[in-house]
Amino acid sequence: MELFSTRRAPYTGGGIAVNPARQRRRFAMIRAARIPGSTRDLMAQSYNAADIEVLSGLEPVRRRPGMYTDTTRPNHLAHEVIDNSVDEALGGHCNELAVKLYKDESLEVVDNGRGMPVDIHPQEKVSGVELILTRLHAGGKFSGDSYKFSGGLHGVGVSVVNALSKHLECWVRRGGKEYNIAFKDGRISSKLEAIGTVGQRNTGTTVRFWPDPKFFDSDRFSVAELKRVLKAKAVLCAGLRVSFENEATGEKQEWFYTGHLGQYLSEQLEKAEALPAEPITGRHESAQDVVEWALAWAPDIANVVGESYVNLIPTTAGGTHVNGLRSGIVDAVREFCEFRNLLPRGLKLTAEDVWDKACFVLSLKIRDPQFAGQTKEKLSSREAAALVETHARDAMGLWLNQHPDAGERIAQYAIANAQERIKAAQRVQRKRAVNGPALPGKLADCTNQDPARSEIFLVEGDSAGGSAKQARDKDFQAIMPLRGKILNTWELPPGEIGSSQEVHDISVALGVDPGSADISGLRYHKVCILADADSDGLHIATLLCALFLRHFRPLVTNGHVYVAMPPLYRIDAGKQVLYALDNAERDQQLARLAAEHSRSKPVVTRFKGLGEMNPSQLRESTIDPRTRRLVQLTIDARDNTENLLDMLLAKKRAGDRREWLESKGNLAEI
Amino acid sequence: MKDQQLDFEGTERRPLSEYTEKAYLDYSMYVILDRALPALGDGLKPVQRRITYAMSELGLSAASKHKKSARTVGDVIGKFHPHGDALHRIATDTLCRPAAG
Numbered sequence: 001m002e003l004f005s006t007r008r009a010p011y012t013g014g015g016i017a018v019n020p021a022r023q024r025r026r027f028a029m030i031r032a033a034r035i036p037g038s039t040r041d042l043m044a045q046s047y048n049a050a051d052i053e054v055l056s057g058l059e060p061v062r063r064r065p066g067m068y069t070d071t072t073r074p075n076h077l078a079h080e081v082i083d084n085s086v087d088e089a090l091g092g093h094c095n096e097l098a099v100k101l102y103k104d105e106s107l108e109v110v111d112n113g114r115g116m117p118v119d120i121h122p123q124e125k126v127s128g129v130e131l132i133l134t135r136l137h138a139g140g141k142f143s144g145d146s147y148k149f150s151g152g153l154h155g156v157g158v159s160v161v162n163a164l165s166k167h168l169e170c171w172v173r174r175g176g177k178e179y180n181i182a183f184k185d186g187r188i189s190s191k192l193e194a195i196g197t198v199g200q201r202n203t204g205t206t207v208r209f210w211p212d213p214k215f216f217d218s219d220r221f222s223v224a225e226l227k228r229v230l231k232a233k234a235v236l237c238a239g240l241r242v243s244f245e246n247e248a249t250g251e252k253q254e255w256f257y258t259g260h261l262g263q264y265l266s267e268q269l270e271k272a273e274a275l276p277a278e279p280i281t282g283r284h285e286s287a288q289d290v291v292e293w294a295l296a297w298a299p300d301i302a303n304v305v306g307e308s309y310v311n312l313i314p315t316t317a318g319g320t321h322v323n324g325l326r327s328g329i330v331d332a333v334r335e336f337c338e339f340r341n342l343l344p345r346g347l348k349l350t351a352e353d354v355w356d357k358a359c360f361v362l363s364l365k366i367r368d369p370q371f372a373g374q375t376k377e378k379l380s381s382r383e384a385a386a387l388v389e390t391h392a393r394d395a396m397g398l399w400l401n402q403h404p405d406a407g408e409r410i411a412q413y414a415i416a417n418a419q420e421r422i423k424a425a426q427r428v429q430r431k432r433a434v435n436g437p438a439l440p441g442k443l444a445d446c447t448n449q450d451p452a453r454s455e456i457f458l459v460e461g462d463s464a465g466g467s468a469k470q471a472r473d474k475d476f477q478a479i480m481p482l483r484g485k486i487l488n489t490w491e492l493p494p495g496e497i498g499s500s501q502e503v504h505d506i507s508v509a510l511g512v513d514p515g516s517a518d519i520s521g522l523r524y525h526k527v528c529i530l531a532d533a534d535s536d537g538l539h540i541a542t543l544l545c546a547l548f549l550r551h552f553r554p555l556v557t558n559g560h561v562y563v564a565m566p567p568l569y570r571i572d573a574g575k576q577v578l579y580a581l582d583n584a585e586r587d588q589q590l591a592r593l594a595a596e597h598s599r600s601k602p603v604v605t606r607f608k609g610l611g612e613m614n615p616s617q618l619r620e621s622t623i624d625p626r627t628r629r630l631v632q633l634t635i636d637a638r639d640n641t642e643n644l645l646d647m648l649l650a651k652k653r654a655g656d657r658r659e660w661l662e663s664k665g666n667l668a669e670i
Numbered sequence: 671m672k673d674q675q676l677d678f679e680g681t682e683r684r685p686l687s688e689y690t691e692k693a694y695l696d697y698s699m700y701v702i703l704d705r706a707l708p709a710l711g712d713g714l715k716p717v718q719r720r721i722t723y724a725m726s727e728l729g730l731s732a733a734s735k736h737k738k739s740a741r742t743v744g745d746v747i748g749k750f751h752p753h754g755d756a757l758h759r760i761a762t763d764t765l766c767r768p769a770a771g
Binding site: 535536546641644648664665 | 686690693700
């Protein structure tokens with residue numbers, strides 16, 4: 001799907017642009033100062049305050065458009081403008097949104113919302129509309145009062161559109177008058193002025209912009225994508241009439257839904273046979289959040305429909321809300337089966353059995369959503385999982401008991417899946433501990449025998465290993481504690497690595513011989529590295545990566561190697577305990593706490609080691625599949641992995657490492 | 671296809687090379703800046719400074735009575751240096767030698 005990423009999080013603090021070469025030099029100076037006897041005399045080179053440039057206004061966007069928007073095509077700009085109007089609709093101020101693509105590749109977005117403010121801002125001394133269009137991080141979305149739920153939280157929003165357009169015109173209808181303001185290359189070219197009168201009730205904003213082709217790889221809008229986004233907005237924003245017109249082709253289209261996600265899901269499923277025929281829907285609304293979903297199973301469908309949205313922004317990679325929906329539905333189905341004694345003896349339903357070919361549309365509206373992943377297309381707000389799960393379980397349970405016939409069909413479908421899974425698993429029975437060499441004593445194995453469902457955590461330190469054992473789900477998660485740093489095996493032949501006890505144990509636990517291309521004996525399909533979030537933990541992760549790449553390469557090429565991301569910070573505020581995976585998340589949490597209640601002062605502590613967390617915290621933050629963050633490590637023949645690791649770990653390449661540190665040391669985050 | 675569907679988490683993906691390079695870079699820079707090199711100011715590595723400081727807090731000087739090393743070890747580990755005790759004993763040992771490395 002398209003990149004909505006930049007709207008949610010600006011990639012940097014903006015503002016200051018520092019030349020990388022200059023930073024390197026600065027770093028070299030620090031080195032020179034720190035290392036006694038260094039012969040480098042870099043002090044002579046000038047690096048003064050005057051050398052630091054501060055970009056103001058919209059200049060940073062024009063200088064580095066890639067940090068604020070998707071520069072492959074101008075679609076993302078359209079999304080910014082559309083989202084602005086949709087935010088009005090979310091607030092209940094707008095029910096019509098018209099988008100028109102002109103022949104000259106300019107785009108016009110018209111809404112009938114309240115209209116952007118035209119009065120003068122008390123501090124900035126310019127009109128509201130000018131502020132919105134010319135200042136980064138300006139917007140009514142921060143306070144939480146003007147907009148209840150908003151997709152774009154950071155307010156880089158529409159000013160980015162202005163910055164990257166060669167021409168932008170904005171008309172505001174408000175208070176019986178129509179106003180116009182125009183910009184060229186991000187600078188104001190025609191001041192805000194009233195140009196006519198309109199009816200008192202006629203309000204709204206019209207924005208037309210001409211994207212500047214020099215910022216984009218392709219200067220043409222992708223019409224198909226535009227239409228898809230508009231449709232999604234119409235689907236999710238009940239009662240909003242969305243229309244699209246393409247001047248070049250004369251094509252016109254309109255979407256209008258009255259708030260029934262089920263209807264939308266049926267349409268998506270087209271002719272595929274769905275179970276039940278009418279999708280199951282649920283809706284829950286409170287002052288803090290809105291959850292809405294529709295679900296149906298389509299056993300014969302090739303491409304499963306799974307759409308999720310947070311505040312009307314597509315989350316293509318899913319996230320905590322989708323996990324919550326899944327576990328809620330699965331729980332409800334399990335409960336239903338148990339209640340009606342549908343399960344054959346000894347059969348257990350797994351999430352996969354129930355969720356196979358489940359098609360769903362999920363829309364969640366919450367305040368301050370948090371996103372993870374490099375493309376920010378995955379929701380990471382932990383509270384979302386619990387919220388959606390509770391609601392989905394209740395609603396689904398109710399539905400199943402009200403429609404017992406359809407419910408039994410769903411249960412039969414899940415049971416059939418489970419039986420098939422068990423049959424398949426019997427064929428590839430995992431090597432039992434008794435047939436192979438004895439498993440290492442330190443390994444706490446999982447109880448189920450299906451490698452595809454099993455995970456092993458290689459945990460740094462015995463104490464963290466102990467907590468992890470308590471935190472895991474014994475059914476499918478195995479724990480293997482590692483003591484201290486493992487041997488650097490990069491330059492050892494496969495035959496010799498067994499001499500290190502730790503490495504030997506890892507190899508036995510995995511069920512794969514070092515250097516072997518045959519991984520059919522692999523006992524776990526997810527091998528997760530779980531190390532502390534400190535420098536030594538990073539070192540251990542590096543050594544493990546090297547071990548896997550050199551001696552268990554097929555594991556990496558087949559995507560079996562993962563890194564679990566433990567939180568870096570713990571935030572205590574009164575009785576609440578929150579985790580933050582990184583600095584950005586910490587700041588976000590703190591900002592939210594500050595907004596919520598000012599009485600108790602939040603205390604931020606850095607998690608030094610996993611051993612400091614108690615098992616329940618460890619489960620929530622790193623081990624439970626619903627809320628953890630796991631990163632799969634991939635290799636690509638082109639990305640030169642071998643050479644890089646050789647440079648990092650080979651004995652003879654100290655010189656290269658020195659060079660590497662000199663050129664990149666400034667990028668380290670300690 | 672089956673495998674992909676099983677992955678409900680929508681797990682993030684990252685190139686191994688990128689992850690390893692970053693991890694090793696952070697580790698190396700930490701070791702260089704904050705562990706391995708003595709500071710210009712007092713000639714002490716961070717761990718040595720922590721030990722010296724903890725001992726002065728405990729009122730242990732060259733003139734005071736002998737005390738079990740475990741007392742300092744406990745203080746240093748608990749308050750300043752969140753690592754194992756073995757490492758700490760080695761560091762203390764090194765600190766006592768006439769020419770510390």
